[in-house]
Amino acid sequence: MGRDAHFRVWRGDAAGGDLQDYTVEVNEGEVVLDIIHRLQATQAGDLAVRWNCKAGKCGSCSAEINGRPRLLCMTRMSIFDPDETITVTPMRAFPVIRDLVTDVSFNYRKARQIPAFAPPPDLAPGEYRMQQVDVERSQEFRKCIECFLCQNVCHVVRDHEENKPAFAGPRFLIRAAELDMHPLDARTDRREFAREHQGIGLCNITKCCTEVCPEHIKITDNAIIPMKERVVDRSYDPLVWLGNKLFRRRRD
Amino acid sequence: MTELEEHRYDVVIVGAGGAGLRAAIAAREAGLRTAIVCKSLFGKAHTVMAEGGIAASMGNANSKDNWQVHFRDTMRGGKFLNHPRMAELHAQEAPDRVWELETYGALFDRTPDGRISQRNFGGHEYPRLAHVGDRTGLELIRTLQQKIVSLRQDEDNAATAAGGEPPADEDAGLRVFAEVTITELLRDESGAIAGAFGYRRETGTFVVFHAPAVILATGGIGKSFKVTSNSWEYTGDGNALALRAGSTLVNMEFIQFHPTGMVWPPSVKGILVTESVRGDGGVLRNSEGKRFMFDYVPDVFRSKYAETEEEADGWYKDPEKHRRPPELLPRDEVARAINSEVKAGRQTPHGGVFLDVSTRLPAEEIKRRLPSMHHQFSELADVDITKEPMEVGPTCHYVMGGIQVDPDTAAAARVPGLFACGEVAGGMHGSNRLGGNSLSDLLVFGRRAGLGAADYVTGLGDALPVPAAGSIEAAARSALAPFDREDGENPYTLHRELQQTMNDLVGIIRKESEIERAIQSLEAMKPRVAAVSVEGHRQFNPGWHLALDLVNMLQVSECVARAALIRQESRGGHTRDDYPQMSADWRRRLLVCALDGDGGVTVQQEPITPIRPDLLALFDRSELAKYLTEDELSPLDEQQEAGHGS
Numbered sequence: 001m002g003r004d005a006h007f008r009v010w011r012g013d014a015a016g017g018d019l020q021d022y023t024v025e026v027n028e029g030e031v032v033l034d035i036i037h038r039l040q041a042t043q044a045g046d047l048a049v050r051w052n053c054k055a056g057k058c059g060s061c062s063a064e065i066n067g068r069p070r071l072l073c074m075t076r077m078s079i080f081d082p083d084e085t086i087t088v089t090p091m092r093a094f095p096v097i098r099d100l101v102t103d104v105s106f107n108y109r110k111a112r113q114i115p116a117f118a119p120p121p122d123l124a125p126g127e128y129r130m131q132q133v134d135v136e137r138s139q140e141f142r143k144c145i146e147c148f149l150c151q152n153v154c155h156v157v158r159d160h161e162e163n164k165p166a167f168a169g170p171r172f173l174i175r176a177a178e179l180d181m182h183p184l185d186a187r188t189d190r191r192e193f194a195r196e197h198q199g200i201g202l203c204n205i206t207k208c209c210t211e212v213c214p215e216h217i218k219i220t221d222n223a224i225i226p227m228k229e230r231v232v233d234r235s236y237d238p239l240v241w242l243g244n245k246l247f248r249r250r251r252d
Numbered sequence: 253m254t255e256l257e258e259h260r261y262d263v264v265i266v267g268a269g270g271a272g273l274r275a276a277i278a279a280r281e282a283g284l285r286t287a288i289v290c291k292s293l294f295g296k297a298h299t300v301m302a303e304g305g306i307a308a309s310m311g312n313a314n315s316k317d318n319w320q321v322h323f324r325d326t327m328r329g330g331k332f333l334n335h336p337r338m339a340e341l342h343a344q345e346a347p348d349r350v351w352e353l354e355t356y357g358a359l360f361d362r363t364p365d366g367r368i369s370q371r372n373f374g375g376h377e378y379p380r381l382a383h384v385g386d387r388t389g390l391e392l393i394r395t396l397q398q399k400i401v402s403l404r405q406d407e408d409n410a411a412t413a414a415g416g417e418p419p420a421d422e423d424a425g426l427r428v429f430a431e432v433t434i435t436e437l438l439r440d441e442s443g444a445i446a447g448a449f450g451y452r453r454e455t456g457t458f459v460v461f462h463a464p465a466v467i468l469a470t471g472g473i474g475k476s477f478k479v480t481s482n483s484w485e486y487t488g489d490g491n492a493l494a495l496r497a498g499s500t501l502v503n504m505e506f507i508q509f510h511p512t513g514m515v516w517p518p519s520v521k522g523i524l525v526t527e528s529v530r531g532d533g534g535v536l537r538n539s540e541g542k543r544f545m546f547d548y549v550p551d552v553f554r555s556k557y558a559e560t561e562e563e564a565d566g567w568y569k570d571p572e573k574h575r576r577p578p579e580l581l582p583r584d585e586v587a588r589a590i591n592s593e594v595k596a597g598r599q600t601p602h603g604g605v606f607l608d609v610s611t612r613l614p615a616e617e618i619k620r621r622l623p624s625m626h627h628q629f630s631e632l633a634d635v636d637i638t639k640e641p642m643e644v645g646p647t648c649h650y651v652m653g654g655i656q657v658d659p660d661t662a663a664a665a666r667v668p669g670l671f672a673c674g675e676v677a678g679g680m681h682g683s684n685r686l687g688g689n690s691l692s693d694l695l696v697f698g699r700r701a702g703l704g705a706a707d708y709v710t711g712l713g714d715a716l717p718v719p720a721a722g723s724i725e726a727a728a729r730s731a732l733a734p735f736d737r738e739d740g741e742n743p744y745t746l747h748r749e750l751q752q753t754m755n756d757l758v759g760i761i762r763k764e765s766e767i768e769r770a771i772q773s774l775e776a777m778k779p780r781v782a783a784v785s786v787e788g789h790r791q792f793n794p795g796w797h798l799a800l801d802l803v804n805m806l807q808v809s810e811c812v813a814r815a816a817l818i819r820q821e822s823r824g825g826h827t828r829d830d831y832p833q834m835s836a837d838w839r840r841r842l843l844v845c846a847l848d849g850d851g852g853v854t855v856q857q858e859p860i861t862p863i864r865p866d867l868l869a870l871f872d873r874s875e876l877a878k879y880l881t882e883d884e885l886s887p888l889d890e891q892q893e894a895g896h897g898s
Contacts, residue, residue: 013791027518027519028517028518029516029517029518029519029520029632029633030517030518030519031519031520031632034519040744040794040795041742041744041745041748042744045742045743045744045786045787045788045794045795046786046787046788046789046793046794046795046796047794048791048792048793048794049794050292050293051484052292052296052298052483052484052485053298053300053301053483054483054520054523055301055520055523055524055628055632056627056628056631056632057300057301057387057389057390057624058292058296058300058301058483059296060292060293060296074631074632076631076632097454097791097792098454098791098792099792101454101792104293108294111401112401112404112405115405116357116398116399116401116402116405117356117357117398117402119355119356119357125348125351125352125354125355126310126347126348126351128351128354129365129366129367130359130362130366131362131366132361132362132364132369135359135360135361135362138359139359139384139385142359142384142390142391142394143387143390144394145300145390146295146296179357182357182359185357
């Protein structure tokens with residue numbers, strides 16, 4: 001019942017590598033990760049790839065398929081032409097470890113820099129009261145599965161290694177927004193932190209992050225732009241001003 | 253031996269899911285230098301896949317709920333095989349563990365008055381599951397992950413406030429070792445824990461942890477079965493590590509087959525469809541359109557479940573005046589019912605049954621309550637669950653059995669310094685786990701394991717154990733052996749064979765002749781697994797990793813099969829075609845697995861821990877009579893008579 005597909009998979013390590021050609025069986029309903037697994041089982045036992053849940057919930061199997069950042073487990077083979085060559089490469093913004101596995105420690109360093117949720121000092125556990133409508137804003141960002149595809153695609157860092165120290169990336173700007181919008185977070189300086197320590201000003205709102213988000217989080221519209229606007233309450237950001245003019249956004 | 257990296261900690265926690273992270277928080281807050289070691293990246297553990305919620309009797313949705321009701325439901329769900337002390341502690345402490353998550357920043361769905369919303373689930377008398385849509389596990393893991401980060405930040409801030417520098421990673425009191433696999437526990441000459449040995453996946457280099465306490469929180473064993481909702485990490489590592497260190501596993505014959513896994517397309521077969529679909533009104537129908545669950549209510553539950561569709565539907569709005577829909581029976585009952593419908597030929601085009609929520613809730617409500625399910629079916633199966641039914645069937649989901657532990661401290665049997673919590677520990681859920689009781693189990697016993705380890709380490713004082721001579725070298729040799737062998741079989745092929753064997757012969761419905769065949773196959777696989785060879789080098793080599801995981805899967809599978817052969821009754825997650833009845837006599841016996849000198853599995857019977865009289869008194873005698881022997885009931889009668897007399 002299967003058909004053969006032509007795959008090109010990047011094989012190599014930090015020292016270098018290249019695309020290798022494989023012809024591999026494909027069956028109905030399969031996703032790209034199934035094909036990678038078939039390669040491991042039949043042709044390349046040591047082909048390195050990260051994966052865990054194979055259900056789009058853990059965000060481990062991020063890679064680039066025909067140049068587009070995607071989860072391998074949520075990319076159906078049926079979206080490709082049967083005779084199309086499918087090229088699978090590791091995420092480009094992070095250093096390669098081996099084959100499709102990259103060093104994503106950048107993200108964990110950025111996570112360490114954001115001050116944690118500050119519990120309200122006057123409420124004991126069990127006394128928290130919040131309205132559904134108020135938690136939903138932050139809940140959108142807590143859907144994030146940390147696949148880091150947004151970090152990978154963001155051109156502030158994708159081809160600009162030099163920006164990495166100053167820029168937290170979309171994933172951690174939504175973390176800042178999530179805490180800022182948390183109804184009971186006791187800190188009031190989330191916006192200043194985003195400006196001074198997360199480099200939110202470097203984002204020029206091209207929305208690439210939103211486009212690749214497998215959870216369909218509106219990263220730019222619902223997190224970054226509001227955070228920029230709130231920052232601008234106190235310091236003028238010309239890009240936001242321009243963005244508002246261009247996109248005619250409703251102010252809240 | 254080259255490239256050996258060594259670390260010293262007070263406690264090493266193996267596994268970074270809900271149980272491991274909660275244990276780490278407790279251990280760190282108790283002052284221990286704590287290492288968390290996990291096979292994946294930090295934040296990717298199997299806990300993220302939990303969907304429905306965390307069971308805790310907070311009473312937000314129905315004020316009649318309390319720990320006693322939760323305890324009763326848990327015991328009924330487990331068919332009274334649960335360790336009663338574990339079920340008691342779990343029911344008592346779950347609400348505090350959930351409220352505590354809010355102080356770490358968790359954002360649960362809310363009730364109209366602003367408290368944590370609670371939803372209905374199978375086997376729970378009242379709406380009890382705290383949830384975030386259908387992605388509760390993700391919320392749990394992220395919340396705990398962020399709490400771990402904050403503990404580290406506290407340490408940095410304290411150092412800075414004292415005028416110093418934040419500690420380097422190697423000096424910090426809490427550190428995560430991601431993508432490190434532990435292959436052996438290290439013990440001293442007396443047999444007490446002295447640390448753990450493993451390799452870094454990224455480089456293939458070895459790591460030795462010197463520590464007087466190890467907490468195993470490695471999760472389950474589902475990857476030994478072909479159709480499973482479990483992630484690749486679920487290879488029974490903790491179970492096998494404990495066995496090889498001299499500890500014991502209990503209740504390994506009880507495997508939960510979740511009634512609703514996806515059945516199509518083939519590549520996603522087994523992926524979980526949350527029980528919340530049924531909790532929120534979804535119904536099961538066969539190919540004839542019949543809501544068949546009404547035909548499958550067992551005697552022990554007869555009085556609590558609706559007999560007509562009308563009564564069942566009325567329950568969602570007015571649970572006081574109606575009995576529960578039978579779709580919300582405990583999972584073992586629903587899974588067996590689906591299995592029977594399929595066997596009787598009333599299956600859907602792809603061999604399952606229909607699970608329909610599209611005719612039960614408005615589309616917008618489905619998307620709001622079940623966003624991941626909506627996403628999962630539209631992306632992977634081209635099914636819009638707001639418009640058409642899903643096709644579902646049973647999938648291997650959870651192992652009730654696990655390491656034998658002391659309920660209060662989570663100390664593992666027979667090995668000083670070894671602790672276990674979460675799915676890798678056994679006893680809490682008896683023969684069948686209720687949905688929602690897993691996430692609460694992780695939190696309650698994760699914390700207890702962290703505290704248990706802290707007490708143990710404090711008690712040791714300066715008497716630190718040292719790994720027995722040669723044990724580190726031996727662990728390194730066996731880890732590298734697959735590279736030294738030539739012409740061995742491919743680990744992927746053997747893994748597939750193991751999964752097929754367990755699925756076909758020790759699956760949802762079992763019988764003696766099939767289990768015996770399974771044991772023969774497993775025996776035949778032992779020398780083949782021991783001879784596996786792998787290609788390539790040590791750097792991030794999945795073939796090598798699987799070759800080492802296979803050893804664990806095989807040992808654990810043997811425990812499952814051997815225990816399943818011995819237990820001659822049907823109860824919870826163990827259904828014997830040849831012994832279809834539940835037996836009060838078998839309830840009193842636990843099956844305990846250990847390794848003999850040659851690495852073979854032995855199974856011994858042990859008496860079950862009796863249920864304390866005050867806990868027994870929470871049930872009607874007539875209900876207890878369905879589970880307990882006359883011997884066990886007579887003290888109860890005497891007590892009642894004494895009570896009447898006074």
